[in-house]
Amino acid sequence: DVKVTQSSRYLVKRTGEKVFLECVQDMDHENMFWYRQDPGLGLRLIYFSYDVKMKEKGDIPEGYSVSREKKERFSLILESASTNQTSMYLCASSIPGTGGYFGPGTRLTVT
Amino acid sequence: AQSVAQPEDQVNVAEGNPLTVKCTYSVSGNPYLFWYVQYPNRGLQFLLKYITGDNLVKGSYGFEAEFNKSQTSFHLKKPSALVSDSALYFCAVSDPFSGGYNKLIFGAGTRLAVHP
Known part of the structure; x- marks a missing residue:
């Protein structure tokens, strides 16, 4: 069965902290994505990666960076967390034509 | 700009009545169209997709969706709703400029509440 896992379901961090969100997929997919979900706004793409060490900015990349050192792992990094980054973060992986397989999400609260 | 609207x-x-969750899109070309469902504190689960062919697409849990090119709509339907269908539903379309990268553009979501 397809599986995308995220390192934490719930996370609480302080303003200014560096935050790492990890995502692992076991389907050998080339494409991986990070979205954030906010009420009334749906899902917005932060970054995506189409291969190891390759990355592309999505619609809202400001304040975020990513790392993909291995095909199965895609990390989202908040360099200096701010309260407006409090959100639900969803990772996904895909192959063309299949949409995406999503992880369970990480609910991040920045205080 | 490319966009997806879920007006409700x-x-x-x-319970037992038919349901419709509406979706319209403004995307150039011939995008792929998707519906996802999200249960509380869970990630998104794929329901169905339209790529080409028959305008009526059948998916998981008895859901189906009707593609209408002239109205640029992709409404989600189910003939008989269950209380367990209560969840948040997202419509999404593939970004036509993302090539094979499968970037998706999501609607804001529609909360479906099925009452006993």
């Missing part, structure tokens, strides 16, 4: 924040349906 919430849809209320009595």
Whole structure:
């Protein structure tokens, strides 16, 4: 069965902290994505990666960076967390034509 | 700009009645179209997709969706709603400029509440 896992379901961090969100997929997919979900706004793409060490900015990349050192792992990094980054973060992986397989999400609260 | 609209924040349906969750899109070309469902504190689960062919697409849990090119709509339907269908539903379309990268553009979501 397809599986995308995220390192934490719930996370609480302080303003200014560096935050790492990890995502692992076991389907050998080339494409991986990070979205954030906010009420009334749906899902917005932060970054995506189409291969190891390759990355592309999505619609809202400001304040975020990513790392993909291995095909199965895609990390989202908040360099200096701010309260407006409090959100639900969803990772996904895909192959063309299949949409995406999503992880369970990480609910991040920045205080 | 490419966009997806889900005009209803919430849809209320009595159990056993048919349900429709609406989606319209403004995307150039011939995008792929998707519906996802999200249960509380869970990630998104794929329901169905339209790529080409028959305008009526059948998916998981008895859901189906009708593609209408002239109205640029992709409404989600189910003939008989269940209380367990209560969840948040997202419509998405593939970004036509993302090539094979499968970037998706999501609607804001519609909360479906099915009452006993």
